[in-house]
Amino acid sequence: MNTETPVVVLGAGYGGLGAARSLGRLGVAAWGVHSRRDAPGLASRYWRGTAVWDMAAPAEETLGFMRVLAARIGRRAVLLPTTDAAALFTAAHAGALAADFLFAAQPLELVRALVDKRRLQQLLAAAGLPAPxxxxxxxxxxxxxxxxxxxxxxxxxxxxxxxxxxxxxxxxxxxxxxxxxxxxxxxxxxxxxxxxxYVAGGDEASWMFDGYFDSQSACRAAFVGQKLRQYPPGAGVASLAVCARNDEVEAMVVAFLRGLGYRGMVDVDLRYDARDGRYKILDVNPRLGAAFRLFVDRRGLDVARVAYLDATGQAIPSVEPLEGRRWMLEEDATALVRRDRRIGVLAWTASLRGVRELAWFAADDPRPLLVRGLRGVRGRAAGGAHRRGPSGVPVRDVWPS
Ligand SMILES: Nc1ncnc2c1ncn2[C@@H]1O[C@H](COP(=O)(O)OP(=O)(O)O)[C@@H](O)[C@H]1O
Ligand SMILES: [Mg+2]
Missing domain, CATH: 3.30.1490 (Dna Ligase; domain 1)
Structure with a gap:
C-alpha cells in the first residue's frame, strides 16, 4: 500500500482517533481537526499535526481554514469526515475542496436527506423498507x-x-x-x-452496518455487527459489540444505499423487530462511524483504510470481515455499577472475551485515555477555543486573521 498521501481526519472523537491510529500505524501522515483543543483524541501520537476548528462554523470561514490547513500540509490530502457537520460541509463544498483534498464526492441532497431523520423516513418508505x-x-x-x-x-x-x-x-x-x-x-x-x-428487546437487538461505496455506488466493504451493550443502556452508542455475519442486514442495507446512488463511507444503525422478524433501519450516518474499528478484515483493512485506498486510486482487495472480533468503549464498565440492568463482575469479564480493541486505550498510544482520565478528574474544561493553528505552529503564522 502506498502511504505517501497524507490524511485529514475531520473530528477527533474515538472514531477519528481510530482512523489516526489505523492509518498512522501504516505510516500515513494524519492531521486531526476537532472543535476543542482539549479533546482527548487530539492527544494521539499518530497525528502529524492538529488544528482546532468547528466544522459547523460559517462556510466561508471554514473554507479559509481548510485552505490554510492544506498549505500547512503542503500536498493534496485524503479527507475523512467523522461527523455529520463535516460530511455536510464536504459535500456542500466539494468543488472548492477538490483542489486540495481527495475524497468520495457525495451528492449533497442525499447527505442532507440522510442526516435528517424526517427525510430518512421518506427514503425508507419510498424504498419499501419497514420502519418503526x-x-x-x-x-x-x-x-x-x-x-x-x-x-x-x-x-x-x-x-x-x-x-x-x-x-x-x-x-x-x-x-x-x-x-x-x-x-x-x-x-x-x-x-x-x-x-x-421503541422496538422492544435487549441491547443485542441493535445492529450496525459499516461500509464503503465507490464512485459507481458499488459496495467495496461491508461489515455487520451486533451491539451487545449500549451506553447509556437502551438507546445509546455501542459500548460492547461483536462483528457478526448477517446476510439479511447486509443485503438490505447494500440494496437500499445502491438504490440511492450512495458513495463513500457509511455507518447504519438497525434494530431487529421480533414482532415481524424484520430488521428496521434507524439511522444512516454518511461518514465514518464512531465504532468502525470493530470492523477489521483478515488483511487488516477497515473502512478508513478502504476509503484511503479508493481516494488515492489504489486497488481495493476484497474485504473479508473478522467475525467474532469484539470491540469495547471504556464506558462499558459502567454496566458493573448502574442501577438497572447491572451485571456481575464475572459475567462482565466473560463478555469481554474476544475484545481485540478499545475505543480510547491503545498500548502503543496511551495519551488519549490519560488525557480523558485527567479531564474527568479536573471536571469539564471551559468551552472550546476556535481558530487555533496546527499544533506547534504559532497561530498568527498560520491563520488568516
Ligand atoms: N425506535 C427504536 N427502538 C429501539 N431502539 C432504538 C430506537 N431508536 C433508537 N434506538 C437505539 O438507540 C440508538 C441510537 O439511536 P439512533 O436513531 O441511531 O440515533 P443517533 O442519530 O443519535 O445515533 C440506536 O442504535 C438503537 O440502539
Ligand atoms: Mg445512530
Missing part, C-alpha cells in the same frame, strides 16, 4: 396522540441535527414523561422532535 412507527409532533396534543397509538415505550430524538438544540435522546413510557422533560419540550417548541415506537 414514527411521528414528528408539532405540539403537546400531537405527543399525546402518538403515545396513545403506541403500545410500549417511546424513544424521542432530535429529528434534524443541523437545527439548533443539543443532541438528545430519551426513552419514555408516557406522553407526560416526555412533555415534562426540558430537552424534549425544547425540541418540540423548535419543531425538531421525533418520536418513534
Amino acid at each position: 412507527r414514527t411521528a414528528f409532533p408539532s405540539d403537546a396534543d400531537g405527543v399525546r396522540r402518538f403515545a396513545r397509538e403506541v403500545d410500549g415505550s417511546i424513544v424521542a430524538k432530535e429529528a434534524d441535527p443541523r437545527m439548533p438544540g443539543v443532541s438528545w435522546k430519551a426513552v419514555a413510557t408516557s406522553a407526560d414523561a416526555l412533555l415534562a422533560d426540558a430537552e424534549g419540550a425544547r425540541l418540540l417548541a423548535l419543531g425538531n422532535l421525533m418520536l418513534q415506537e
Whole structure:
C-alpha cells in the first residue's frame, strides 16, 4: 500500500482517533481537526499535526481554514469526515475542496436527506423498507396522540441535527414523561422532535452496518455487527459489540444505499423487530462511524483504510470481515455499577472475551485515555477555543486573521 498521501481526519472523537491510529500505524501522515483543543483524541501520537476548528462554523470561514490547513500540509490530502457537520460541509463544498483534498464526492441532497431523520423516513418508505412507527409532533396534543397509538415505550430524538438544540435522546413510557422533560419540550417548541415506537428487546437487538461505496455506488466493504451493550443502556452508542455475519442486514442495507446512488463511507444503525422478524433501519450516518474499528478484515483493512485506498486510486482487495472480533468503549464498565440492568463482575469479564480493541486505550498510544482520565478528574474544561493553528505552529503564522 502506498502511504505517501497524507490524511485529514475531520473530528477527533474515538472514531477519528481510530482512523489516526489505523492509518498512522501504516505510516500515513494524519492531521486531526476537532472543535476543542482539549479533546482527548487530539492527544494521539499518530497525528502529524492538529488544528482546532468547528466544522459547523460559517462556510466561508471554514473554507479559509481548510485552505490554510492544506498549505500547512503542503500536498493534496485524503479527507475523512467523522461527523455529520463535516460530511455536510464536504459535500456542500466539494468543488472548492477538490483542489486540495481527495475524497468520495457525495451528492449533497442525499447527505442532507440522510442526516435528517424526517427525510430518512421518506427514503425508507419510498424504498419499501419497514420502519418503526414514527411521528414528528408539532405540539403537546400531537405527543399525546402518538403515545396513545403506541403500545410500549417511546424513544424521542432530535429529528434534524443541523437545527439548533443539543443532541438528545430519551426513552419514555408516557406522553407526560416526555412533555415534562426540558430537552424534549425544547425540541418540540423548535419543531425538531421525533418520536418513534421503541422496538422492544435487549441491547443485542441493535445492529450496525459499516461500509464503503465507490464512485459507481458499488459496495467495496461491508461489515455487520451486533451491539451487545449500549451506553447509556437502551438507546445509546455501542459500548460492547461483536462483528457478526448477517446476510439479511447486509443485503438490505447494500440494496437500499445502491438504490440511492450512495458513495463513500457509511455507518447504519438497525434494530431487529421480533414482532415481524424484520430488521428496521434507524439511522444512516454518511461518514465514518464512531465504532468502525470493530470492523477489521483478515488483511487488516477497515473502512478508513478502504476509503484511503479508493481516494488515492489504489486497488481495493476484497474485504473479508473478522467475525467474532469484539470491540469495547471504556464506558462499558459502567454496566458493573448502574442501577438497572447491572451485571456481575464475572459475567462482565466473560463478555469481554474476544475484545481485540478499545475505543480510547491503545498500548502503543496511551495519551488519549490519560488525557480523558485527567479531564474527568479536573471536571469539564471551559468551552472550546476556535481558530487555533496546527499544533506547534504559532497561530498568527498560520491563520488568516
Ligand atoms: N425506535 C427504536 N427502538 C429501539 N431502539 C432504538 C430506537 N431508536 C433508537 N434506538 C437505539 O438507540 C440508538 C441510537 O439511536 P439512533 O436513531 O441511531 O440515533 P443517533 O442519530 O443519535 O445515533 C440506536 O442504535 C438503537 O440502539
Ligand atoms: Mg445512530
